[in-house]
Amino acid sequence: MRPAELAAIRAGEVDVAFRRWEQPRVRVGTQMRTAVGLVEITSVDRVPVSSLTGADARRAGAASLAALRQGLDRLHPERPVYRIGLRYAGTDPRHTLREAVPDTAEIDAIIAGLDRLDRAAPTGPWTRATLLLIDELPAIRAPDLAQRMGRDTPSFKQNVRKLKERGLTESLDIGYRLSPRGAAVLDHEGHPRTTRDRPAPEPGTPLPHLGAAATRALTTHGVVRLEQVAMLSEGEVRALHGVGPYALRHLRAALDAAGLAYRAEPDASPPAAS
Known part of the structure; x- marks a missing residue:
């Protein structure tokens, strides 16, 4: 599963996935270890493509029913479709x-x-x-x-x-x-x-999991703690190559949880003269 899909499962925004398989590859009750914690399989059902609805698409995090069907038809369209129920089952022990x-x-x-x-x-x-x-x-x-x-x-x-x-x-x-x-x-x-002789790491809150590209973009600029992120504006972070919507969403959530915020965006232009 993609990072954005996992994040949506943890947030409760996604609770099903659809896959084309010759036969089920997961079992009900299985808890999978993922980057966001444990994801439990709650159901596995074979369903006809014609039965899929807009509600199914929303529950799967797809942009639309058409997008869901197109995604399923992209690879192995001859295989049956399975609907997999999902739920976030807590942090990884x-x-x-x-x-x-x-x-x-x-x-x-x-x-x-x-x-x-x-x-x-x-x-x-x-x-x-x-x-x-x-x-x-x-x-x-x-x-x-x-x-x-x-x-x-x-x-x-x-x-x-x-x-x-x-x-x-x-x-x-x-x-x-x-x-x-x-x-x-x-x-x-x-x-x-x-490492015993290394200086103590810089104090502060570590960055959350953002994906390799975004982490590399931030660390290349010397940003390794949330407190350093808060010294930048959201626009400055967004402008870094490799920082996409997934990373921005997780940075925002981590900043909010830590009681921090991005630096205010600089004014685009000086105020008009009176």
């Missing part, structure tokens, strides 16, 4: 897990799990090297990290997902970063970490 610094007993269990992953890997131990690399190079593209480890990108990403399942890493719009839980594990084992 891994978000809470990665912020929870484990005690000694938990750390021992985490280490035992990492050791099992290392023993099972045909290419040899990888867990600590991956954690240390992400700690050293946060917010770096996965292909670049994979190359540094001598791995192909798909297998590297698969390994990082295993660490994320344990709450040890966090995915960013670009790359990853080590979680407090992951840092506690490395510190417990006494691994040398270059």
Whole structure:
């Protein structure tokens, strides 16, 4: 699902999706982990295209019934159409897990799990090297990290997902970063970490997930916190290449939640003389 679709599901504005499949690919009750949290499948029904209505289009977030039908006919028009009921089921439990610094007993269990992953890997131990690399190079593209480890990108990403399942890493719009839980594990084992000598990160509220293009556009201009966004006008942010409607909507929501606002737009012209 696209980022805008996920955001609309979380907001309750979209509660169905339509897909052309040979047979259902999801089951009722399944909770999918997405960039906005958990999305639950509430129903899966095969429906004739002729039965679709304007209400269906609105519930799916389509611009119109015609747009919905055109989208379904774009790929594999010979396949049947399924209507999938959706609902936002809450935050991803891994978000809470990665912020929870484990005690000694938990750390021992985490280490035992990492050791099992290392023993099972045909290419040899990888867990600590991956954690240390992400700690050293946060917010770096996965292909670049994979190359540094001598791995192909798909297998590297698969390994990082295993660490994320344990709450040890966090995915960013670009790359990853080590979680407090992951840092506690490395510190417990006494691994040398270059980040210990880094200056503390700039205080403030981190940017929300905006998509890689928008995040790159902002960080290139030195904007990494919401407080820095509030020093710009909305027009200035909109003018950055890569910042589109999805990013603007999420920035606005994040600013509102933090009690911040864009800087007022400069006057387009001086007031007329009296």
